[in-house]
Amino acid sequence: MTTLFTKEDAEKIYHVKKWGNGYFTINDKGELTATPDSKSPPIVINEVIKEMKAQNITLPAVIRFHDILRERVKILNKKFRDIIEEANYEGRYMGVYPIKVNQMREVVEEIIEAGSKFDFGIEAGSKAELLTALAFNDNTNSLTILNGYKDEDYLRLGLMGTKLGKKIVIVIEKFSELPKLLKLSKEMGVTPLIGIRAKLSIQSQGRWAKSCGDKAKFGLTIAEILNAVQLLEDSHLKESIKLFHFHIGSQISDIRTFKDALNEGGRIYAKLIKMGVNLQYFDVGGGLGVDYDGSRSTNDSSTNYSISEYAADIVYGLKQICDLEGVPHPSIVTESGRAITAHHSCVITNIIDKISADQMVYETKKMAGEHILVDNMRDLINLLTSENYQEIYNDALQYREESLQAFKLGILSLVERAKIDTLFNQIMNSIVPIIANNDFIPEGLQSLKEKLSPQYLCNFSVFQSAADTWAIQQLLPIMPITRLNEKPTQNCSIADITCDSDGKIDRFISLDGIANTVPLHELKHDEEYLIGLFLTGAYQDVMGDMHNLFGRLNEVHIYSDAADPQGFYIEEFIQGNSASNVLATMQYNPEYMAQKMKKMVNKEISRGRILPREGVKLVNFYEECLKSYTYLKH
Numbered sequence: 001m002t003t004l005f006t007k008e009d010a011e012k013i014y015h016v017k018k019w020g021n022g023y024f025t026i027n028d029k030g031e032l033t034a035t036p037d038s039k040s041p042p043i044v045i046n047e048v049i050k051e052m053k054a055q056n057i058t059l060p061a062v063i064r065f066h067d068i069l070r071e072r073v074k075i076l077n078k079k080f081r082d083i084i085e086e087a088n089y090e091g092r093y094m095g096v097y098p099i100k101v102n103q104m105r106e107v108v109e110e111i112i113e114a115g116s117k118f119d120f121g122i123e124a125g126s127k128a129e130l131l132t133a134l135a136f137n138d139n140t141n142s143l144t145i146l147n148g149y150k151d152e153d154y155l156r157l158g159l160m161g162t163k164l165g166k167k168i169v170i171v172i173e174k175f176s177e178l179p180k181l182l183k184l185s186k187e188m189g190v191t192p193l194i195g196i197r198a199k200l201s202i203q204s205q206g207r208w209a210k211s212c213g214d215k216a217k218f219g220l221t222i223a224e225i226l227n228a229v230q231l232l233e234d235s236h237l238k239e240s241i242k243l244f245h246f247h248i249g250s251q252i253s254d255i256r257t258f259k260d261a262l263n264e265g266g267r268i269y270a271k272l273i274k275m276g277v278n279l280q281y282f283d284v285g286g287g288l289g290v291d292y293d294g295s296r297s298t299n300d301s302s303t304n305y306s307i308s309e310y311a312a313d314i315v316y317g318l319k320q321i322c323d324l325e326g327v328p329h330p331s332i333v334t335e336s337g338r339a340i341t342a343h344h345s346c347v348i349t350n351i352i353d354k355i356s357a358d359q360m361v362y363e364t365k366k367m368a369g370e371h372i373l374v375d376n377m378r379d380l381i382n383l384l385t386s387e388n389y390q391e392i393y394n395d396a397l398q399y400r401e402e403s404l405q406a407f408k409l410g411i412l413s414l415v416e417r418a419k420i421d422t423l424f425n426q427i428m429n430s431i432v433p434i435i436a437n438n439d440f441i442p443e444g445l446q447s448l449k450e451k452l453s454p455q456y457l458c459n460f461s462v463f464q465s466a467a468d469t470w471a472i473q474q475l476l477p478i479m480p481i482t483r484l485n486e487k488p489t490q491n492c493s494i495a496d497i498t499c500d501s502d503g504k505i506d507r508f509i510s511l512d513g514i515a516n517t518v519p520l521h522e523l524k525h526d527e528e529y530l531i532g533l534f535l536t537g538a539y540q541d542v543m544g545d546m547h548n549l550f551g552r553l554n555e556v557h558i559y560s561d562a563a564d565p566q567g568f569y570i571e572e573f574i575q576g577n578s579a580s581n582v583l584a585t586m587q588y589n590p591e592y593m594a595q596k597m598k599k600m601v602n603k604e605i606s607r608g609r610i611l612p613r614e615g616v617k618l619v620n621f622y623e624e625c626l627k628s629y630t631y632l633k634h
């Protein structure tokens with residue numbers, strides 16, 4: 001009798017409600033759906049894939065839900081506005097989006113557009129980002145904040161923006177930037193808006209803890225701030241100091257870290273005001289985290305607070321300090337990037353194979369003259385019971401160890417080694433169901449299940465599409481997009497198609513902490529099996545590297561449409577990299593390569609080793625491969 005597997009059962013495994021933030025849910029048919037826009041019906045992700053296929057768009061692919069971006073901008077702005085009103089706070093909310101978090105033109109344009117009614121601005125951290133901000137942010141009421149180290153060109157570009165009537169705030173990250181700025185503003189006849197980034201002393205936490213404290217890369221110490229104010233006063237530009245800034249790191253998981261930073265930063269702000277510095281903006285930087293694992297905890301991949309709590313703590317906290325110090329309430333600036341972009345994109349990839357330790361077994365029948373170690377291992381299988389499994393496990397390990405030594409000494413044959421390996425795997429696989437029913441699992445045996453679990457080979461590159469899982473052990477929600485009304489029976493890890501053993505994912509979200517495997521379904525010969533990696537829209541979306549020359553993925557931009565029968569339409573398709581594209585980025589000339597190949601083939605034709613007809617086909621095939629998508633065809 002098959003037991004019914006419901007969407008509630010699937011929810012218990014994949015925790016979609018916990019990390020999905022209302023944007024993702026499982027429907028009654030066992031399909032994963034996206035609800036990017038709360039006013040439109042849910043979009044079945046598999047329907048998006050079907051439509052992509054109908055348009056010859058192949059996997060792996062990135063799906064961007066543009067309505068989610070818009071929704072995130074709206075939520076952040078509205079939360080701050082509502083709390084400011086509720087608290088009778090006298091400043092405004094003037095958030096900016098840090099381009100570095102996702103620089104894709106379509107992403108930046110969507111955020112600027114969605115934020116225009118809130119005067120939501122842009123933060124740039126480099127010259128190229130500033131070039132973008134200048135060209136794209138044409139809302140002169142919004143702020144453009146310039147962070148990062150600056151040379152003369154960077155400063156000149158900023159001052160050019162001021163000349164064009166934009167509210168450009170040049171943040172001094174390093175004291176030495178100030179004399180350069182003074183010289184250029186004089187030369188260009190522009191009075192700049194100046195921000196000062198402070199190096200807070202508080203101890204931040206998580207992976208970006210080094211963003212503050214004495215060893216932080218950016219920001220001025222209190223002594224430097226005071227000297228900067230003096231220098232600007234001497235240059236008759238004290239009035240230009242408009243913004244006070246700090247940034248304590250990204251993905252702050254504990255709300256107390258923000259409170260600490262706010263207390264220190266708030267006091268510095270108030271004291272500066274009392275010194276006659278006419279600050280108008282209080283910029284708390286980025287750090288608003290994303291609950292990737294859905295645990296609502298202080299885990300590195302989670303947060304123990306909501307956007308509302310974050311906004312309330314900043315507004316009420318700052319109000320209290322200002323009121324106690326008797327200084328005006330400044331307008332509040334945040335530079336949230338991750339919280340705006342993470343949810344809007346996901347990577348969909350197909351599983352192409354399964355790699356398991358016991359995939360290929362060798363015939364283990366007893367043969368005359370076999371080494372005693374083979375026999376010993378065979379005996380263990382027959383002896384195994386639920387009482388003696390620990391002893392059998394220990395013996396099996398010992399025989400295997402001895403057999404490896406014996407093989408290295410030339411005592412065991414290849415056939416004997418294959419038999420011992422097969423028998424060993426059979427013993428381990430027989431122990432797993434025995435211990436699964438036990439309340440107590442002896443140490444040493446605890447990770448056995450994971451060691452034996454298969455790997456599902458996925459058509460993607462971890463380094464390109466999920467770089468943070470590799471670089472900083474970021475957890476991402478990973479799950480199938482269909483068959484969610486069927487019990488997943490394979491606990492597996494994920495391997496990618498790069499030829500790098502680091503190209504794998506073996507850390508998954510789980511309510512008991514971090515799991516080394518994710519439950520997926522048994523593969524069927526006649527049915528494609530797709531999984532999604534979710535919340536990939538911040539940083540890793542644009543940080544992917546060229547490892548193995550796989551390059552960028554095919555990408556579709558989806559908009560919700562309540563009037564559409566499927567509830568969505570593909571607004572744009574951006575072709576992923578072809579082999580030629582990625583080769584060209586590495587200084588190769590694909591045309592020259594094709595010509596070289598043709599010459600080699602012609603040489604073989606003239607030698608009579610290849611027939612001319614076959615030669616033409618080979619050259620055409622080489623050229624076709626140069627033009628095609630770098631990922632595996634299926």
Ligand code: PLP
Nearest residue numbers: 247250251286287335336337338
């Ligand atoms: N502002 C500055 C100065 C940053 O360095 C960063 C990134 O670390 C951000 C904003 C964006 O932070 P987050 O993505 O955590 O919001």
